[in-house]
Amino acid sequence: MRVAMANPQFWLLAFSFGICGFTTSGLFQTHLIPHGIEHGFHEMTMATSLGLMGATDIFGTILSGWLCDRFGKRWPLAMYYTLRGVSLMLLPYVESTEQLMAFSVVYGLNWLSTVPATSALTADLFGKQNVGVVFGWICFAHQMGAALASYSAGYLHGLAGNYTMSFISAGLLALVATGLVVNIRIDANSIAV
Template sequence: MNVYGSSMKPTSHRIYWIVAGVTFLTLLVSAGVRSTPGVLIIPLEQSFGWDRTAVTFPLAINLALYGLCGPFAAAFMERYGIRRIMIIALSLLAIGTSLSSLMKSEWHMAILWGVVVGLGTGLTSSVLGAVVANKWFKERRGLIVGMFTASGATGQLIFLPLFAKITSSYSWQAVVWVTSAASLIVVLLVVWLMRNKPDDAGVLPYGAVEASEVDEQRQTNPFVSVVNGLRAGIRSKDFWLLAGSFFICGLSTNGLIGTHFIPHSIEHGIPEVRASSMLAVIGIFDIMGTIASGWLTDRWDSRWLLFWYYGLRGFSLLLLPYAIGESSFGLVLFIVFYGLDWVATVPPTVRLCADSFGKESGVVFGWIWASHQLGAATAAFGGGVLHSLFGDYQLTFLLAGLSCLVASGLVVKIRKNNKPVVRHLA
């Protein structure tokens, strides 16, 4: 039986927003799980006597797998359906987080938070939002991708202050149980409401008027699709420019600020709950910036949007080491400017990838997203190593800021108004 009702007309918009809402909640909970380690770093050090490098190594594994799963996730969604992959991913999050309450050794954390949670979040990465947007929306894709991308900031906004409060009032184990319960709740919503493609509900993609405008789902070997997607990408200059700039994007966002901002703030005398709240406020500006970026992506040259996004982020990171130790005005300035483009880079990057690779952009974007998360893993572990060597994060933030300025130079070299270079990979 059709969960949306047998009397639903193909022109109704309700189904699109149900699917978008379930996808948003999935990405939100996944973002909440990903944000958890930033709150747990110092409690884990205090509970087990681990140093910063030992705690951040599993997080680097997590971030790397989060990215490397991207191209496979896109291919698996094409082969087995979006809904099934979402259920598997959320189940992995529930299992990994709940079992981590029992961990005693560093290798336990590496397996649970590094591998199990890394695989779960990887299957619900930004690739999920891109695939859902491309399948369900012919129009307003930029806005939808912006909304899905903003789910990360929304998850951060909701969960970070909550997790910090739970940690300070109860224990870090209580935090992982909350994340596990949230994952299980969303699994039930996905089972009940999610559909793989518009045809399953008897509708066309939003904005489509003819069936000929619908992309057919090809039953190909997902591993072949992934390899062929990479092969097609590496032959394109634009792929390397997108992957290189997105590597820096990951390095300067969830790998750096998402992992190290709270410990950095605590070391400068800012209580953990307040530090988490500041990171959540960054999330508020991120929501506004990312949705605005989606709107702008539908109207402006994505290359120049990325130029300004990376430049603004670079200058804000160069400011941070000095802002956090000085007046509150400098810190507020950082929160506003950095927050506005935390992940505002995603909608224009997805657009440029779609322009270059057409129907195969889902798998190719998966590889570009993998580059993003390898950058994040580099910053998560590298920041821990540099902290162990120098005792602070100043050099880490300065290097990240300069890298963003390099990314600004890379994105303007992407060709304008690309015609898709790949039409069929398998």
């Protein structure tokens, strides 16, 4: 891990995956349903929305692996973060059940699509034999991002009385993750063996 942590590519992956955790688990699993209820959606509608995200996530994750095998890992991963960022910034303005379900499909398609790309990039950068420990620490960054989102969205809600600022700032962070991923460079010297 000392060798991996000395490599700037590790930090690009770790910070981008930390943002992934911020924009998924911590934000959505804690605050999506309260946000929807505040916008006048019934609890069952919000549960259906979350279920639809989970269902489309299955397809999106499988598709992500296929895309990464055919087109590389960086550009699909950058595309996922961009799509996530734009969709998060639009979420506060969703007003109908149809819009909510459309959002759920788009967001669900890229919820876990980042995992195949990030784990494959980890293998490319640090070697297959090091994926377990290096990706484990990258996942630690993911969980730290999730914890930070869970707390900060609640804090911002307490200040503003709504989740608009939380979702827009998370969307902007996802666009930052796009920039981090685009700057990842894989070459023969990247692999830390």
